[in-house]
Amino acid sequence: MARAVTTRRKALNTAIAWAIGLLIFFPILWIIIMSFKSEGDAIKAPLDVLTSAWTFENYGVVQERSNYSRHFFNSVLLAFGSTLLGLIVAVPAAWAMAFVPSKRTKDILLWMLSTKMLPAVGVLYPIYLLFIQLGLLDSRAGLVIVLMLINLPIIVWMLYTYFREIPGEILEAARMDGANLRKEILYVLTPMAIPGMASTVLLNIILAWNEAFWTLNLTAAKAAPLTAFIASYSSPEGLFYAKLSAASVMAIAPILVMGWFSQKQLVRGLTFGAVK
């Protein structure tokens, strides 16, 4: 039974929660505001910034000067490419573990998760060296593979937990009715698995989009996604508040929207089912 709460108490909760929520969100709000100001106004005192004129010019300038769309495209390609590739590898594996479990399934699953715990810096040089040898440095293909590999454990894990929620009796019934493996997957499993797969895809696009170790260390001008492009603003010569803000807003906006839709999946995907 829900507890009866006085209106006054509820109003108090609301006020405190909104105040804290806005405080936490404030840096993002401030980036958005700054992105619509001129460079001259952006360095003024906060109240003067708010009352100064609004402008769209930063968004145009960022694109013009730095070929923003190229880096944006790189981010899209890396995020979607690595997720798609990961899905192709992970779906069969997760399917097998969920529907044909053996004694070793649990160990394999845990081992896969444990590869996610390997600190990237510990294998930085070997990967760097292999990339040089294979001509993959600053290439999108190389990064797609690396991002796919680092997120593969999470994809397998999430798909496994979703697949396990599909009742096995339905598959058995389909088998009794004469469905072979191909039909079973195509007509029975797929429709039921699509919501789980969609959530998995969503979370992995977010993780790949924001990945900032390998993208910083394995790219230069050509294959750099937005994470690395934004980092180039850290040099003092390139420092313009309004333009940095505009570039930042464009870099985070798509993922912010996706992220809000994936709150639940976040818990499932990143805690490996340890919290329910």
Add this chain to the structure above:
Amino acid sequence: MATQHSRSAARLMMAPAVVLLLGWMLIPLSMTVFFSFKKFLPMRGDSMANGLDWVGFDNYARFISSSAFWPSVQATLVLVGGVLLVTIVLGVALAMLLDQPMWGQGVVRILVIAPFFVMPTVSALVWKNLFMDPVNGFFAHVWRSVGATPIEWLSQASLPSLVLIVSWQWLPFATLILLTAFQSLDQEQLEAAEMDGARWPQRFVFIVLPHLSRAITVVLLIQTIFLLSIFAEIFVTTQGSFGTKTLTYLIYQRVLESQNVGLGSAGGVYAIILANIVAIFLMRIVGKNLDA
């Protein structure tokens, strides 16, 4: 019942994922271990083709005895410990608040979660310039407006500043998980305790905290693993200066900046061992849940 036929099919379906992850783990890992026993300075002409000198555990000893090592351990502990403390304490408070009835709960939740989706380089750069810049930053303006001298955040208070930036990024994660745990709290048990005369602090300590203990442990372990490899935030703010050179950043510098691969690889092995110690505890909890 799974048949022999479906078993071999299952094995075949798992093979690509297993082989890929095995390769991803074993190949670079064995290379790191190999390099850690070698003198390998590519800038001075050492290369694998010419053969590398075997130096035994020299790199391991030198990595630990170098003057940069203990400060880096200290920086790592302060950064990881600081962020854990802030995110877990505030996360519990925030989750408790968000669990209360209120208007616009969904919107507040969205506001609170948002920082988690901001890419690390953006959040670090924005904090560094728009907020912590000692001349034009938001804080500098606020400090001046009350007549105080602006603080040079990233040099005078470098580690606390980094703790603030990273905590802002990770607070949503802690809050979301703790909120999930809060929602499974037995309200009737709380009410019963209240009727028996237990005050709020007692209810919190004896009912709420024990219920949350597992979620807190999980947040602690997962965050520790991710926080130990914090990189981008340091890379775009201080580049490891002003005492912010963590173990991860030190290894990165050894390997890529000064290109002392042998020494850096020995450091890498230490980092891997450290991460594995934390991972074992996490895997134990995950494994238990898998059986349930």
